Amino acid sequence: MSEHETSVGFYILIFVILLVLTATTVGAAFINLGPLNPILVLAIATTKALLVVLFFMHVKGASEKMTKLVILAGLFWLLLLLGLTLADYGTRLWS
Amino acid sequence: MSHSSAATAQNPALRHHFAEMEQQRDAASLGMWLFLVTEIMFFGGMFCAYLIYRLQHFNDFAAASQSLSIKLGATNTAVLIASSLTVVLAVHAARHGKRKLLVFYLLATIVLGCTFLGVKAVEYADKFKEHHVPGPSFNFAPERMQGHPEQPPIDMRHAEMFFSLYFVMTGMHALHMIIGVGLFSGLTYLSWKGRYTADYYTPIENAGLYWHFVDVVWIYLFPLLYLISRHP
Numbered sequence A: 001m002s003e004h005e006t007s008v009g010f011y012i013l014i015f016v017i018l019l020v021l022t023a024t025t026v027g028a029a030f031i032n033l034g035p036l037n038p039i040l041v042l043a044i045a046t047t048k049a050l051l052v053v054l055f056f057m058h059v060k061g062a063s064e065k066m067t068k069l070v071i072l073a074g075l076f077w078l079l080l081l082l083g084l085t086l087a088d089y090g091t092r093l094w095s
Numbered sequence B: 001m002s003h004s005s006a007a008t009a010q011n012p013a014l015r016h017h018f019a020e021m022e023q024q025r026d027a028a029s030l031g032m033w034l035f036l037v038t039e040i041m042f043f044g045g046m047f048c049a050y051l052i053y054r055l056q057h058f059n060d061f062a063a064a065s066q067s068l069s070i071k072l073g074a075t076n077t078a079v080l081i082a083s084s085l086t087v088v089l090a091v092h093a094a095r096h097g098k099r100k101l102l103v104f105y106l107l108a109t110i111v112l113g114c115t116f117l118g119v120k121a122v123e124y125a126d127k128f129k130e131h132h133v134p135g136p137s138f139n140f141a142p143e144r145m146q147g148h149p150e151q152p153p154i155d156m157r158h159a160e161m162f163f164s165l166y167f168v169m170t171g172m173h174a175l176h177m178i179i180g181v182g183l184f185s186g187l188t189y190l191s192w193k194g195r196y197t198a199d200y201y202t203p204i205e206n207a208g209l210y211w212h213f214v215d216v217v218w219i220y221l222f223p224l225l226y227l228i229s230r231h232p
Helices: A008-029 A036-056 A065-094 B002-007 B021-056 B058-065 B070-095 B099-129 B156-192 B202-226
Strands: none
Touching (some): A008 B070, A036 B070, B058 B156, B099 B156, B099 B202
């Protein structure tokens, strides 16, 4: 059951990184980076989400491959939802 | 491995349709993740609606977003991340069979969760006072996006759309938090009673997964709702 023995110090390290990333994203919002602003904000959010999922939700050390498959399938479906809908709305302005 | 655990005395928490504790734990974890995937799709629909309207009415959304308090939003982000830490430490304590530490971290999580909800209530109250709640008394005063005099005037109806999405998304998120606080309250009681041991703490683990998921949703909600075009 203890296939992944993570120490308390490691959890606190992840916590500190998450706080630093939060401060970074707030700070970056006040700097004009043009079209890079939303990209940077989403990149930081995704990094934070990955840290939480991999280390706090223990997906990195999960023994069950089925769990990883389910998560990837879920993300794939979410990308279908967002990607195909935006591909539709994003191309309507042409006409 | 399966031979040795079958030979030893059975854990009372082991249900008869599972061969061993590890199999039972993996099955419960898989089931929890399947549930979380349905939650991803549930919130995904709202994020999708948000993205479409934001792309269509960017200036109105940016102006409406500027009326939200970054200070309160960022504070809440930090509070929620801290609660994720206490949850993971609770799971850690449970894994090592430390009952009192487990109860402590669960209580800390409940306190942080209630702090988040309290700050959210303050934010909602401000929005009511400012008449930013969609409905008959809705009013959005700024005529242009802050610091962008060259942009077209704000369409109040589109700003109202932003606030509709804001209230639905943060409201659904807050509802999930309330459910989470309820879950952890029950688990705190059972933990205090000594229900969970180093061999069996699956409910703590799965409630933790739920809480982290709610945290991840907020990690996306915060920048998308609060941080649109804040630069001058």
